[in-house]
Amino acid sequence: xxxxxxxxxxxxxxxxxxxxxxxxxxxxxxxxxxxxxxxxxxxxxxxxxxxxxxxxxxxxxxxxxxxxxxxxxxxxxxxxxxxxxxxxxxxxxxxxxxxxxxxxxxxxxxxxxxxxxxxxxxxxxxxxxxxxxxxxxxxxxx
Numbered sequence: 001x002x003x004x005x006x007x008x009x010x011x012x013x014x015x016x017x018x019x020x021x022x023x024x025x026x027x028x029x030x031x032x033x034x035x036x037x038x039x040x041x042x043x044x045x046x047x048x049x050x051x052x053x054x055x056x057x058x059x060x061x062x063x064x065x066x067x068x069x070x071x072x073x074x075x076x077x078x079x080x081x082x083x084x085x086x087x088x089x090x091x092x093x094x095x096x097x098x099x100x101x102x103x104x105x106x107x108x109x110x111x112x113x114x115x116x117x118x119x120x121x122x123x124x125x126x127x128x129x130x131x132x133x134x135x136x137x138x139x140x141x142x
Contacts (some may be wrong), residue, residue, distance in 0.1 A: 009044055013030055014069075014128045015131055015132045017063055019132060024061065050080070053066055053081030056135050068129070069132055070130075074128075075123040076122065078123060083120040087112075088112040090108050
């Protein structure tokens with residue numbers, strides 16, 4: 001099973017822009033922190049820019065947040081990077097002749113929808129400032 005790291009990488013980028021605001025903010029420097037290719041960073045930054053969460057200027061490595069960190073929620077980041085698939089996935093190949101296989105998809109779909117709505121509500125309460133504060137608290141505790 002393959003998982004996407006786009007959301008955690010996009011959050012990583014935003015936290016990096018805050019914590020290292022006076023340092024090298026090139027895609028190469030950020031990619032080094034994520035341990036990814038700089039093109040991955042540029043693509044995510046493009047999505048964040050199109051969503052209005054960051055500002056960039058061609059020819060200069062000085063991206064900035066468009067809003068205060070406490071005004072950017074994880075849900076906004078999630079939506080910015082086009083995470084348009086469900087958080088939870090139902091196996092589409094079950095035996096319709098079986099009581100369980102014939103009903104599990106609709107049953108799980110009901111519960112999964114409720115879980116996702118709760119998750120999105122919680123994501124809308126958590127800000128990039130919360131994430132950054134936690135990172136710095138953990139670093140200072142070392």
